[in-house]
Amino acid sequence: MANLLGVDTGTGTVRPAQPSDAAGIGLVHVRSWQAAYRGQFPQDYLDGLDPARRAAGWRRYFEPEPPHRQALLVSEIGADIVGFASVGPCRDRDTAGAGELYAIYLLTQWWGQGLGRQLMAAALGALAGLGFEEATLWVLDANDRARLFYEAAGWAADVATKTDDSFGFPMAEVRYHRLLP
Numbered sequence: 440m441a442n443l444l445g446v447d448t449g450t451g452t453v454r455p456a457q458p459s460d461a462a463g464i465g466l467v468h469v470r471s472w473q474a475a476y477r478g479q480f481p482q483d484y485l486d487g488l489d490p491a492r493r494a495a496g497w498r499r500y501f502e503p504e505p506p507h508r509q510a511l512l513v514s515e516i517g518a519d520i521v522g523f524a525s526v527g528p529c530r531d532r533d534t535a536g537a538g539e540l541y542a543i544y545l546l547t548q549w550w551g552q553g554l555g556r557q558l559m560a561a562a563l564g565a566l567a568g569l570g571f572e573e574a575t576l577w578v579l580d581a582n583d584r585a586r587l588f589y590e591a592a593g594w595a596a597d598v599a600t601k602t603d604d605s606f607g608f609p610m611a612e613v614r615y616h617r618l619l620p
């Protein structure tokens with residue numbers, strides 16, 4: 440059965456997140472980072488990630504209200520949160536007016552089974568619903584899995600690159616762009 444967003448994976452659903460999803464989102468966030476960024480981020484940093492702290496951060500997303508023109512979606516199998524995606528206005532100065540896919544993560548055991556494609560479709564629909572006509576995202580230069588996934592979903596690398604030091608170690612990233620449906 441289709442949900443509010445009209446997205447049904449056959450084995451799960453994608454729906455707007457609610458405050459009670461914060462713990463599940465925090466767990467996905469940490470477990471997915473620990474798997475996807477192994478060998479790319481310092482191991483002690485990955486080992487120190489705490490699902491409860493991440494959950495607290497996501498709980499604040501709803502307080503007092505979700506940020507203006509943003510959307511947070513969860514992918515659910517039964518009663519379990521297995522993925523999430525977050526979108527909103529682009530944070531880069533040179534792309535004023537565009538939207539941005541801030542995050543898209545699934546629990547490792549669900550990688551490669553089509554749930555990412557469903558979550559992406561919902562995220563693109565949410566961006567379009569928020570009034571954006573184009574969008575960007577940033578991905579680690581070395582994150583080949585995600586880059587292939589984005590390219591299969593109609594995104595293409597643009598000219599922008601950056602080295603992000605905000606976590607205390609350098610992360611080489613490339614920006615992708617696409618028009619929205």
Ligand SMILES: CC(C)(COP(=O)(O)OP(=O)(O)OC[C@H]1O[C@@H](n2cnc3c(N)ncnc32)[C@H](O)[C@@H]1OP(=O)(O)O)[C@@H](O)C(=O)NCCC(=O)NCCS
Pocket residue numbers: 471472475543544545546549550551552553554555556557577578579582584585587588589591592
């Ligand atoms: C990136 C991610 C969300 C993709 O979701 P997914 O469910 O694994 O992807 P899907 O199974 O829906 O794949 C959709 C398409 O993407 C491409 N793709 C996905 N994984 C791929 C891989 N490992 N190699 C090549 N192509 C791949 C394929 O074209 C695939 O279509 P196909 O199965 O018909 O060939 C998921 O793998 C994930 O959470 N990874 C870790 C977190 C991460 O890196 N997030 C992005 C941060 S910028």
